[in-house]
Amino acid sequence: MGKVDGLSLWLRDPDFPWIDESVGALLQHRARHDAGRVALYWSAAGDTITALTYADVYRDACRMARGLLEFVEPGEAVAVCGPNSIEWVLLEYACALAGVVLVPMNPAMREDEFVHILSMTDSRVVLAVNEFRGRGVIDSLRSAAGSCAARPQVLELVEWAGSTDGTHSLPTVDPKAPFIIQYTSGTTGRPKGAVLDHAASVNAGALWVGGWGHTADDILVTAAPLHHVGGSVAIVLGVLAAGSSFGTLARYDVDQLIAFVKNTAATVVAAVPTILYDLLERPGFSPDQLPSLRTVMGGGAYVPPETIRTVESRFGVECIVSYGQSEAPAFLQSSRDDPPELKATSLGRPLAGRDVRIALPNGRTARDGVVGEICTRSDMRMVGYLGQPEATAEVVDDDGWLHTGDLGAMDENGYVTSHGRARDVIIRGGENIYPDEVEAVLSTHESVAAVAVVGQPDVRWGEVPVGFVLLNPGYDMDEARLMEYGRERLASFKVPKKWIPIEAMPLTSSGKIRRVELRKALSEKA
Numbered sequence: 001m002g003k004v005d006g007l008s009l010w011l012r013d014p015d016f017p018w019i020d021e022s023v024g025a026l027l028q029h030r031a032r033h034d035a036g037r038v039a040l041y042w043s044a045a046g047d048t049i050t051a052l053t054y055a056d057v058y059r060d061a062c063r064m065a066r067g068l069l070e071f072v073e074p075g076e077a078v079a080v081c082g083p084n085s086i087e088w089v090l091l092e093y094a095c096a097l098a099g100v101v102l103v104p105m106n107p108a109m110r111e112d113e114f115v116h117i118l119s120m121t122d123s124r125v126v127l128a129v130n131e132f133r134g135r136g137v138i139d140s141l142r143s144a145a146g147s148c149a150a151r152p153q154v155l156e157l158v159e160w161a162g163s164t165d166g167t168h169s170l171p172t173v174d175p176k177a178p179f180i181i182q183y184t185s186g187t188t189g190r191p192k193g194a195v196l197d198h199a200a201s202v203n204a205g206a207l208w209v210g211g212w213g214h215t216a217d218d219i220l221v222t223a224a225p226l227h228h229v230g231g232s233v234a235i236v237l238g239v240l241a242a243g244s245s246f247g248t249l250a251r252y253d254v255d256q257l258i259a260f261v262k263n264t265a266a267t268v269v270a271a272v273p274t275i276l277y278d279l280l281e282r283p284g285f286s287p288d289q290l291p292s293l294r295t296v297m298g299g300g301a302y303v304p305p306e307t308i309r310t311v312e313s314r315f316g317v318e319c320i321v322s323y324g325q326s327e328a329p330a331f332l333q334s335s336r337d338d339p340p341e342l343k344a345t346s347l348g349r350p351l352a353g354r355d356v357r358i359a360l361p362n363g364r365t366a367r368d369g370v371v372g373e374i375c376t377r378s379d380m381r382m383v384g385y386l387g388q389p390e391a392t393a394e395v396v397d398d399d400g401w402l403h404t405g406d407l408g409a410m411d412e413n414g415y416v417t418s419h420g421r422a423r424d425v426i427i428r429g430g431e432n433i434y435p436d437e438v439e440a441v442l443s444t445h446e447s448v449a450a451v452a453v454v455g456q457p458d459v460r461w462g463e464v465p466v467g468f469v470l471l472n473p474g475y476d477m478d479e480a481r482l483m484e485y486g487r488e489r490l491a492s493f494k495v496p497k498k499w500i501p502i503e504a505m506p507l508t509s510s511g512k513i514r515r516v517e518l519r520k521a522l523s524e525k526a
Contacts, residue, residue: 001013001014002414003410003412003413003414005412006367006368007357007365007366007367007368008357008358008365008366008367008368008369008370008372008409008410009355009356009357009358009365009410010349010350010354010355010356010357010410010414011355012350012352012353012354012355012378013352016207016352016353017206017352018199018203018353018379019199019202019203019206019241020175020199021175021198021199021202022096022173022174022175022177022179022198022199022202023092023093023096023097023173023179023198023201023202023237023240024065024093024096024097024099024170024173025173025175026202026237026240026241027054027057027058027061027093027096027097027240028058030054030058030240030243031054031055031057031058031059033243034054034216034243035053035054035055036053036054036055037053037054037216037243037245038051038052038053038219038245039052039053039054039056039057039239039240039245039246040052040057040086040089040245040246040247041219041221041245041246041247041248041260041264042085042086042247042248043247043249043250043256043260043263044249044250045249045250045253045256049247049260049263049264050086052086054243057089057090057093058093060090060161061090061093061094061096061097062094062097062170063164063165064090064091064093064094064161064164065093065094065095065097065098065100065170066098066164066165066166066167066168066170067094067160067164067165067166068094068095068098068100068125068164068166069098069100069166069168069170070164070166070168071124071125071153072098072100072124072125074098074099074100074171074173075099075100075101075177075178076100076101076122076123076124077100077101077102077103077121077122077123077124077181078091078095078100078101078102078103078123078124078125078126078127079103079104079105079117079118079121079123079125079126079127079128079152080092080102080103080104080105080126080127080128080157080227081104081105081106081107081109081114081126081127081128081129081137081141081227082107082127082128082129082132082137082157083107083129083132083225083250083251084223084225084226084231084248084249084250084251085129085157085158085248085250087127087157087158087161087162088157088226089226089236089246089248090161091127091157091161092226092232092236095179096173096179096198097170097173098170098171099171099173099177101121101178101179101180101181102179102180102181102232103117103121103123103180103181103183103193104180104182104183104226104227104228104232105117105126105183105227106225106227106431106491107128107129107132107133107137107227108132108133108491108492108493109491110140110489110490110491111140111143111144112144112489113191113491114140114141114144115144115147115148116190116191117183117191117193118144118145118148118150118152119147119148119149119150120191120193120386120387121181121193121386122149122150123148123150123152124150124152124153125152125153125154125155126141126145126152126153126154126155127155127156127157127160127161128141128154128155128156128157129156129157129158130156133492138154138156141154142154173198174198175197175198175199175202176197176198176199177197177198178195178196178197178198178383179196179197179198179200179201180195180196180201180229180232180233181193181194181195181196181386182194182196182228182229182232182233182326182382183326184325184326184327184432190437192385192386192388192391193385193386193387193388194229194325194326194327194382194384194385194386195382195383195384195385195386196229196233196329196382196383197383199379200379200380200381200382200383201233201237201329202237202240202241203353203379203380204233204234204237204324204329204330204380205233205234205235205236205237205238205239205240205241205329206237206238206241206242207330207351207352207353207380208234208238208322208329208330208333208351209238209239209241209242209244210241210242210352211322211333211335211351211352212295212297212318212320212333212335212336213336214238214239214242214244214268215242215244216242216243216244217244217267218242218244218245218267218268219244219245219246219247219264219265219266219267219268219292220235220238220239220244220245220246220247220266220267220268220269220270221246221247221248221249221257221260221261221264221266221268221269221270222235222246222247222248222269222270222271223248223249223251223252223253223256223257223271223275224252224270224271224272224275224430225430226248228326228430229324229325229326229329230270230299230324230329230330230430233329234322234324234329234330235270245264247260247264247266252275254275254278254279254282255282257269257275257279258279258282258285258289258290261290261292261293262289262290262292265292266290266292266293267292267293267294267295268293268294268295268296268297269293269295269296269297270297270299271296271297271298272298272299272429272430272462274429274430274460274461274462276296276298276307276311277307277459277460278460279311279315280307280310280311280314287314287315287316287317290315293315293317294317294318295317295318295319295320295336296311296315296317296318296319296320297319297320297321297322298311298319298320298321298322299321299322299323299324299330305344305345306344308321308340308343308344309340309344312340312343318336319343320333320334320335320336320343320348321333321334321343321346321347321348322334322347322348323347323348323416323418325404326382327381327382327395327402327404328376328378328380328381328382328402328404329380330351331350331351331354331356331376331378331380332347332348332349332350332351332356332374332416333347333348333349333351334346334347334348334349335348335349342415345417346415346416346417347408347415347416347417347418348415348416349413349414349415349416350376350414350416353378353379353380354376354377354378354380355376355377355378355401356374356375356376356377356410356416357375357401357410358370358371358372358373358374358375358408358409358410358416359372359373359375359401359403360372366409366410368410368411368412369409369410369411369412370409371407371408371409371419372407372408372409373403373404373405373406373407373408373422374404374406374407374408374416375401375402375403375404376401376402376404377399377400377401377402381396381402382402384396405422406418406422407419407422424436424454424515426453426454426455426463426464426465427455427462427463428455428458428461428462428463428464428465428493429460429461429462429493430462431493433453433455433465433493433494435452435453435454435465435515437490437494438453438465438467438486438490438494438495438496439451439452439453441486441489441490442467442469442482442485442486445481445482445485446472446475447469447471447472447475447478447481447482448469448470448471448472448482449470449471449472450469450470450505451467451468451469451470452467452468452505452513452515452518453465453466453467453468453496454466454468454515454518454519454522455519456498456522464496464497464498465494465495465496465497466496466498466499466500466522467482467496467498467499467500468499468500468501468502468505468518468521469482469499469500469501469502470501470502470503470504470505471501477499477501479498479499482496482499483495483496483497500521500522500525506518
């Protein structure tokens with residue numbers, strides 16, 4: 001199987017390898033057969049490194065799983081909120097072993113976002129860090145928990161992970177049982193929880209690393225956040241499936257990342273475009289400082305073609321780009337054998353086990369080279385949005401195709417190029433920003449009559465949000481006040497740093513904002 005002649009349609013090979021195991025069963029297998037291999041490297045600052053073998057990880061994860069079962073039953077949800085850490089990864093495995101559903105949360109979220117996710121998932125326990133970037137995360141979560149019907153316990157992650165245990169026997173977990181609820185957002189900006197089962201998650205990770213030749217001898221490091229599906233599923237479970245080694249840092253700092261790669265002799269760096277840009281711009285940095293590095297993985301946001309060309313030419317490494325969503329992790333990917341120009345201008349071809357097509361507005365499959373909506377079908381997509389069957393039906397059709405909302409075209413060889421997003425999501429450094437959500441908050445400011453948020457291309461972040469504001473009579477533009485107002489109510493990365501006053505908001509005949517005109521105005525001002 002493969003590309004269908006003349007049509008933008010790729011059909012999977014039915015004989016692709018499938019791992020019919022839960023995450024916990026796969027971890028147990030690694031602990032038995034690769035006990036002494038390093039599973040996890042960790043550093044708070046890039047220099048002092050902690051290493052855990054697969055035997056260590058399995059031992060600690062089992063202990064933590066027993067501790068979880070003192071609070072929750074298999075099938076219930078446990079939320080985690082914090083930056084990357086050894087405890088974060090161990091908790092992911094502990095939830096898998098306990099048959100508990102993991103709910104990752106971005107520690108930059110605000111209290112109302114915590115309330116929504118904790119309430120939707122009916123989470124019983126939240127394990128979190130005390131602070132994140134100077135903000136009291138646990139205090140915010142405890143306040144949020146008081147507004148939830150389940151009244152979840154909020155515990156400090158590191159302290160709990162180091163001391164917990166229990167007497168419960170660990171259950172046998174069905175590979176089709178829910179493993180993770182990954183929160184995303186739709187066109188309305190309200191978060192939706194994409195439910196992925198164990199087998200879908202394991203195979204999505206396994207086929208992601210398999211697509212570019214990752215082996216058990218590789219060491220993959222990243223500073224990209226684990227609370228995204230690219231971290232928790234593609235990276236963590238991909239490395240587990242390969243039996244290789246994974247390393248991560250508490251927070252991103254380009255100098256610490258360079259030191260970490262050097263000190264672990266990492267062969268692969270997985271990075272959002274912002275990290276690639278910072279490496280290229282680091283004064284005095286030479287690829288000779290990282291002799292072990294041979295592959296750089298890019299994803300999580302649009303990767304500019306020039307960035308890919310420069311990474312390959314300056315670093316002397318292979319740069320590979322992948323594309324996916326919370327609803328369907330990593331299903332398009334370039335390969336090492338692709339010509340540099342093709343890697344720089346396409347999202348690659350479908351990974352094993354996936355059907356991919358480009359759909360026209362009338363539902364038909366596009367011809368080669370015609371732009372339409374990127375759709376995928378496989379056993380590695382989400383089961384559905386938690387508690388939202390109508391929202392699920394809006395994106396998964398009767399034939400099982402997941403409609404991504406992103407526009408693309410497929411050539412005669414099956415390579416897909418991006419043509420923007422049907423949705424208006426802004427992706428800043430790998431973080432999704434949904435204009436409707438930001439606009440709903442900013443429109444409540446006393447000076448604002450109307451507001452529209454659009455993305456502006458940015459060489460470092462990929463895109464940044466820009467606010468167009470129609471002011472109420474008697475008010476002058478005050479960017480500092482608007483930014484302060486936004487930061488008090490939204491995660492800081494969602495708040496526009498640039499504001500443009502306008503005399504009238506461009507609207508369609510039905511009253512919707514014509515964002516294309518705002519983007520055009522923005523490009524003319526650049």
